Amino acid sequence: AIAWPALRSRPPPTRWHTARAASPLAQESVDAVTGDEFARRSSMTVHIVRNRRILVKRDDLCRLAGCGVSGNKARKLLTLNRASSDAIPDTIASHGGPQSNAMLALAAVANFKGKRFIYFTKSLPRWLRQNPSGNFLRATALGMELRQLSPTKYQQLFGGADGIAEQPQDLDLPEEALWVPQGGATIDAELGCAVLAKEIHEEWRTSDAFAQFREPLNGENADGRQQRLCVVVAAGTGTTALFLARWLTPLNISVVAVPCLGSPAYLQRQMEKLDEQTGGVGIFPHVLEPPRGSRPFGKPRKGLLSVWNYLRDSATLTVDLIYGARAWEVLFDSWKDLPPPLSGAQIIYYHCGGLEGTSSQLARYKREGLLPSGWLPPGVTDG
Numbered sequence: 001a002i003a004w005p006a007l008r009s010r011p012p013p014t015r016w017h018t019a020r021a022a023s024p025l026a027q028e029s030v031d032a033v034t035g036d037e038f039a040r041r042s043s044m045t046v047h048i049v050r051n052r053r054i055l056v057k058r059d060d061l062c063r064l065a066g067c068g069v070s071g072n073k074a075r076k077l078l079t080l081n082r083a084s085s086d087a088i089p090d091t092i093a094s095h096g097g098p099q100s101n102a103m104l105a106l107a108a109v110a111n112f113k114g115k116r117f118i119y120f121t122k123s124l125p126r127w128l129r130q131n132p133s134g135n136f137l138r139a140t141a142l143g144m145e146l147r148q149l150s151p152t153k154y155q156q157l158f159g160g161a162d163g164i165a166e167q168p169q170d171l172d173l174p175e176e177a178l179w180v181p182q183g184g185a186t187i188d189a190e191l192g193c194a195v196l197a198k199e200i201h202e203e204w205r206t207s208d209a210f211a212q213f214r215e216p217l218n219g220e221n222a223d224g225r226q227q228r229l230c231v232v233v234a235a236g237t238g239t240t241a242l243f244l245a246r247w248l249t250p251l252n253i254s255v256v257a258v259p260c261l262g263s264p265a266y267l268q269r270q271m272e273k274l275d276e277q278t279g280g281v282g283i284f285p286h287v288l289e290p291p292r293g294s295r296p297f298g299k300p301r302k303g304l305l306s307v308w309n310y311l312r313d314s315a316t317l318t319v320d321l322i323y324g325a326r327a328w329e330v331l332f333d334s335w336k337d338l339p340p341p342l343s344g345a346q347i348i349y350y351h352c353g354g355l356e357g358t359s360s361q362l363a364r365y366k367r368e369g370l371l372p373s374g375w376l377p378p379g380v381t382d383g
Contacts, residue, residue, distance in 0.1 A: 023190070023246055023247075023278075023279055023281050024187070024190075024278060024279040025190045025191060025194060025279075029191055029194075030191065030194045030195055030198060033078070033082075033191070033195045036065065037064070037065055037078065037081075037082055038062060038063060038064060038065055038074070039063040039064065039065045039066075039068065040061060040062060040063040041062060041199075042057060042058045042059045042060075042061045042062040042199070042351075043058055043061070043203075044056065044057050044058065044200075044203050044204075044207070044209075044210070044348070045058055046209075047315045047316060047317050048315060049311070049315045049317070050332070050335055052335075052347070053213075053346070054315075054347050054348075054349055055204075055210070055213075055346065055347070055348045055349070056317060056348070056349045056350075056351050057196075057199075057200055057231075057348055057349070057350050057351060058351050059071050059072060059074065059075070059196070059350065059351055059352060059353050060318075060351045060352075060353040060354075060355050062074050062075075062353070064077065064078065064081050064109075065081075066081065066112045067081055067105075067108040067109045067111070067112035068108060069081070069105045069108050069109060070353045070356070071101070071351075071352050071353015071354055071355075072240045072350075072352040072353060073101060073102060073105035073184070073353065074105075074192065074353075075189070075192030075193050075195070075196050075240065076184035076189040076192055076193070076239060076240070077105055077106070077109055077184065077189075077192070078191055078192030078195065079188040079189075079191045079192065080109055080180075080188065081109055081112070081113075085113045085114060085115070088113055088115060088178060089115070089174075089176045089177055089178045090115060090116060090174070090176070091115065091116045091117075091118060091173065091174045091176070091177040091178065092106060092109075092110045092115050092116070092117050092118070092177070092178045092180060093117070093118040093119070093120070093167070093171070093173050093177045093178065093179050093180070094106055094119055094120070094179070094180040094181070094182065095119065095120035095121065095154075095157075095158055095182055096119075096121065096182045096183075097121060097122075097298075098121045098122075098124055098128060098135075098136045098146075099134050099135045099136055099357060099360045099361075100135060101135060101320075101353070101354045101356065101357050102182065102183060102184060103119055103121075103135060103136075103139050103144070104135040104138055104139045104142075104356060104357075106119075106180060107119075107138075107139035107142040107143065107144040108142055110142070110143070110144075111142040111143055116143075116145065117139075117142075117143060117144050117145065118144075118145045118147060118173065118177070119139070119144050119145070119146055119147065120147045120149060120154070120157075120158075120171070121146065121147070121148060121149070121154070122148070122149060122150070122151050122154045123148045123149070123150060123151065124136075124146075124148060127367070133359070133360055133363065134357060134359055134360025134363070135356060135357050135360060136360075138356070147172075157170075157171070158182070166179070166181075167179035182237070183236050183237035183239055184239060185237045185238075185239045185270070185274050186239075186277075187277065187278045189239050189240075189243065190243045190246070190278060193239070193240055193243030193244055193246075193247070194243065194246075194247045196240075196244065196350075197243075197244050197247035197248045198247070200231060200244075200248065200253070200348065201248065201251055201253065204229060204253075204348075213227060213346055214227060215227070227345070227346045228252075228254070228341070228344065228345040228346065229252075229253045229254065229345060229346050229348060230253070230254040230255070230256055230341050230342050230345035230346070230347055230348070231244060231248060231253060231254070231255045231256070231347075231348045231349075231350055232256050232258060232288075232327065232331065232342070232347055232348070232349050232350065233255060233256070233257050233258065233285065233327075233350045233352070234258050234260050234323035234324055234326065234327035234350075234352055235257040235258055235259055235260060235261070235267055235285075235287075235323075236260060236261040236323065237261070237267075237270045237271075237274070238257055238267050238268075238270050238271040238274070238285075239274060240350070240352065241255055241256075241257035241271070241285045242257075242271045242274055242275060242284065242285065244285070244350070245257075245283050245284055245285035246281050246283045249283050250283075254285075254286065254341035254345065255285035255286070256285060256286045256287075256288050256341065256342060257271075257285040257286070257287050257288065258288045258290075258326070258327040258330050258331065259287060259288070259290065259294065259330075260297070260322070260323045260326040260327060261297050262294065262297070263294045264287045264288075264289050264290075264294075267287055268284075268287055271284055271285070272284075286340075286341060288330060288331075288334075288339070288342075290330045290333065291330075291333040291334055292333055295326070297322075298322050300321075300364050300365045300368045300370055301370075302370060303329060304321060304325045304326060304329060305321070305325075305365060305370060305371070307325045307328050307329045307332065308321055308324075308325040311324075311325075311328060312377065317351075318355065318358075319351065319354075319355075320352075320353070320354035320355055320357060320358060320361065321358065321361040321362070321365075322354065322357070322361065323352060323354060324351070324352070324354065327349075359376075362375075362376065362377075
């Protein structure tokens, strides 16, 4: 199989970022992305969270044209979605969990492009085999071909301290299959993230709705400076956070990555590896250290459920239970004394979507006895 190719030319960057380190991605490529690429664009909304004004970039509302993929997956898969079918191999392959949002997004793009999609995962739990639901059911309906591996075999192929980006040699795949690493951590994820950065910058700079928030700071040593911006990103492999930092830092907009998948050290290694593979620009987001340390990824906990309920009920903000709730849990642990660059800044929370997985996430909480068996919040359907 071949690695996910760069599906566009990359001349030197120009315009927009005049004082930034050179990225392999050209500004012309970013400017060439039009509104037609999206069936729906995202906006920024204002929320009051624990007495702080927070702006939220609502990529849960963003939709790619044709395939309908939303959230940060719409950004990461923009390049693949806009490529002609003839430029994409007949088979797309990836790996990960059986309820992964990335799995469903790839299944949707493959279906839209008329391609075969093969997905490697660990052996399915009995409850999911007997009652297919959530993202697994949706991806299967879109034509996903599942390849189940024993936990030992899966660890052998895809394990290690930092996982792998390359396709293992002994997978049963067509020779020209397109391999997409878990989390979409590739060079071609940068285009959609650069478009996202441009949207954030332009919406903050030009929208009348945020004019009062842009007013110069008052008080001693303010010197007429405008309110600083800091974008907060819930991070798994750190792909979105890295590319946002690459395009926003030169505009004096900080980016903070909240580690949700592993430790801060793991996240930093992932971003350094991806940076090296995508031009070695050397611009990284700040990584927020969880005050209470790392937690098991995705495991249902009362603390996460409490954060999720608070945001939904008190801040009119619905996030996913895997990344969004964990990011806010870490933020709340430092809420009274936020570290730089969060302290004193206007925070923009990047809503990465993932709400399509809410029903399966809530089902896990019910199986763990953390929710009553028939309970569903307004707007969420079972399955």
